[in-house]
Amino acid sequence: MPSSRPASGSRVPAPWRAEIARVLISEARIKRRIRDLALEITRDHSENELVIAALLNGTVLFLADLIRCLNLPLRLDFVGISSYGNNTRPGELIITKELRLDVEGRDLLILDDILDTGRTLQCVHQRLRKLNPARIRTCVLLEKTARREVAFQADYVGFQVPDLFVVGYGLDYAERYRNLPFVGVLHSDQQPTPTGPPQPGLAVVRKVKSP
Ligand code: 5GP
Numbered sequence: 001m002p003s004s005r006p007a008s009g010s011r012v013p014a015p016w017r018a019e020i021a022r023v024l025i026s027e028a029r030i031k032r033r034i035r036d037l038a039l040e041i042t043r044d045h046s047e048n049e050l051v052i053a054a055l056l057n058g059t060v061l062f063l064a065d066l067i068r069c070l071n072l073p074l075r076l077d078f079v080g081i082s083s084y085g086n087n088t089r090p091g092e093l094i095i096t097k098e099l100r101l102d103v104e105g106r107d108l109l110i111l112d113d114i115l116d117t118g119r120t121l122q123c124v125h126q127r128l129r130k131l132n133p134a135r136i137r138t139c140v141l142l143e144k145t146a147r148r149e150v151a152f153q154a155d156y157v158g159f160q161v162p163d164l165f166v167v168g169y170g171l172d173y174a175e176r177y178r179n180l181p182f183v184g185v186l187h188s189d190q191q192p193t194p195t196g197p198p199q200p201g202l203a204v205v206r207k208v209k210s211p
């Protein structure tokens with residue numbers, strides 16, 4: 001599976017220069033890569049009914065652009081999952097919205113913004129597998145391999161990114177920057193600071209809402 005390396009070069013738009021140090025992946029590169037990903041996904045899912053489960057909230061821009069390029073019938077639903085706090089260390093994972101669509105016997109594509117430690121996608125994958133889909137695949141816009149804690153691989157990856165905290169194109173820091181049309185890096189004095197050692201083992205999942 002090909003995945004492009006990010007190339008810098010685009011200038012940060014003036015209104016963002018005080019906060020964003022550089023563009024890691026430009027809007028044009030994201031657009032091109034999403035077209036390629038969509039071709040791959042369309043080709044792999046021509047035989048069985050597809051359900052997309054997009055993880056809230058980071059996938060909003062990626063999802064909207066990707067599904068417009070998917071040339072096949074599909075159903076769309078969302079899973080809410082988040083960890084406590086605004087820091088970069090994964091804490092307890094909380095399910096804030098359960099999948100509502102029936103996926104039994106269908107092809108399920110789980111979509112997330114970034115695969116980092118792998119805990120989020122592993123947790124969602126384990127939960128959704130119990131709903132008996134015919135097949136589960138995962139697609140992420142970004143992948144950071146440096147901080148992986150669990151053995152989890154995505155089937156479709158937009159870009160590999162270095163071990164930096166990135167924002168934009170759906171990804172936030174304290175709920176800001178999601179609307180940037182590119183993926184960028186904050187100035188070092190504005191980067192979130194880790195607040196403790198990585199937590200070993202699997203995340204605890206508390207159920208907030210019943211299916
Ligand atoms: P994982 O469970 O794989 O460690 O992390 C997945 C989630 O952590 C992502 O869905 C995202 O919300 C958050 N995350 C991980 N790395 C980054 C990053 O560099 N920037 C932002 N904004 N969020 C990140």
Ligand code: MG
Nearest residue numbers: 056057058113
């Ligand atoms: Mg997320």
